[in-house]
Amino acid sequence: MNLPPASALPQTPLLVVDRAALDRNLRKMQALCDAAGVRLRAHxxxxxxxxxxxxxxxxxAVGLCCQTVGEAEAFVAGGIQDVLVTAPPxxxxxxxxxxLAKAGAKVGVVADDEGQIDRLSDAAVAAGTMLDLVVDLDLGTHRTGVYPHEALALARxxxxSPGLRFAGVQAYLGHxxxxxxxxxxxxADEAAFATLKALVAELTAAGLPPPVVTGGGTGTHAFDLxxxxxxxxQAGSYAVMDxxxxxxxxxxxxxxxxxxxLYVAASIVSAxxxxxxxCDAGFKAMSMDGPPARVVAGAAPGSLWRPMGDEHGMIAHPATLDVLKAAGRAPLGFAEAVTAADADPSREEPADAPRVGDVVWLQPGHCDPTINLYDALHVWDGERLERWAVDGRRVSL
Known part of the structure; x- marks a missing residue:
């Protein structure tokens, strides 16, 4: 873990990337894909x-996946010329x-109904260009995609459809x-592979062998490869982990x-x-759709971060976790437990607790939505912070 000194931070909370760790992650995944003979289209x-x-x-990597049209536009504008939008448009x-395709990018998009295909065909014809169409499959996530027995009709x-190339099938097993x-x-992954192989055989027998079979993720990457x-x-989180x-x-x-x-730097503002x-990192600094952020530096080992509102979070020392446990036993438990602890003359503040002005480092519980809360990644190479814009965040036109 290579983190910048507090003096290098322009402000907190700040989203910071350890460049050396990032580079190692990127090289490892690319090497795993190369060894398996599978193209990497990182998400x-x-x-x-x-x-x-x-x-x-x-x-x-052959290119990038995108979940939104805005991501695709940002990536193409940023010099990435091969993108696949992995959600039905x-x-x-x-x-x-x-x-985007008219301007020279190779653009793929998934679809899971014929109306989407018709609209994409009309748009491509009107622009005088071609889009790659990938049939989106549902192998159990039940978010988007067709069941395998419905895929041949969409492939046909x-x-x-004019303006479209049938480019293959997508099977993302998010669940x-x-x-x-x-x-x-x-x-479960291997059962899905059997279904997917049978579908590829069916499409091939029908004269529509899928040029690409795309999917997989960080959590199943070894099985997928x-x-x-x-x-x-289509793995993505491997780059920074969480x-x-x-x-x-x-x-x-x-x-x-x-x-x-990937880490969030937070300053202690009250003790x-x-x-x-x-600290100054609360709900607005850390996505809460996964496990809580982990305290990794700047506080005693075993310390816990928990949100205390939009702009604030607590750092609880491991020696005081009994207060948090007591706080969960009554409707006003937190207020009562903290008040009682403060009034207890036998209880002392831990000597190694962070002080006002100190910086505490947190590892996000879920990397994707946490990054989406920030305008930039601040990448630390051991000597300086470099600002990389999070230019694919959702924007309103």
Whole structure:
């Protein structure tokens, strides 16, 4: 873990990337893909940063995945010329995607109904360009995609539509990525591979062999690369990692080949209580759709971060966690437990608790939505911070 000194931070909370760890993660995933003979199409929804995206492509990836049209536009504007939008497009999206292709980018997009295909075809024809159409499959996530038995009809519709090329199928198994039962994660993934292989055979027999079979993710990457069916891997979180992936464990067991590279720097702004101190990182600094952020530096080992509102979070010392436990036993438990701890003359503030002005380092629970809260990644190379804009964040026109 290579973190900048507090004197190098322009402000807090600040999203900081350890460049050395990032580079190691990128090289490891590219090497794993190369060894398996599978193209890497890293998912840009994780970082939404064209500078990082270019680094991934320059390292050997065929291109990037995007979850939104805005990400695709930002990545193409940032110099990435091969993008795949991995979510079925809204009705307004066709002309904007066609404009990217018209300008010279290779643009793919998934679809899961014929109306989407018709609209994309109309937009591509109107722009005088071509879009790659990938049929989106639902193998259990139940978010988007067609069941496998419905895929051939969409493949035929794409193949017959002017302005579109049938480019293959997408199978993203999002519901498996964070399963903490490693054996179940593997067996469910392998069952999906069998279904996917049968579909590829069906499409091939119908004269529509899929040029690309794309999908997979960080949580199943080892199984995906060994499957023999994927031709592209869509992993994204491997670049920076987070608490959620650390908690579920690497596919196949053992240690992850990737390491944490993303942190939030927070300043201690108040230390008025014996049970905890308060930092300037709350809900607005850290996504809370996964496990809580982990304290990794600047406080005693075992300290906990918990949000205390929009702008603030607590750092609780391991010696005072009894206060937090007591706080959960009554409707006004937190206020009562903290007040009692402060009034207890036998209780002292831990000598190694952070003080006002100190910086505490937090590892996000879920990297993707946490990055989306910031305008930039501040990348530390051991000597200086470099600002990389998170230019793929959702914007309003």
């Amino acid at each position: 840009g929804k994780t970082h939404k940063c064209s500078t990082l995206g270019r680094l991934i492509v320059e390292g050997g 809204p009705a307004w999206a066709g002309p904007r995607l066609a404009a 519709a794409a193949d017959a 498996l990525q964070h399963l903490d039962d490693g054996a179940l994660r593997q067996s 060994a499957s023999g069916v994927f031709t592209e891997l 608490v959620e992936y650390d908690a579920c464990g690497a596919p196949g067991g053992g240690d992850w080949p990737f390491e944490p590279a 008025r209580h014996k049970s905890h101190v308060v």
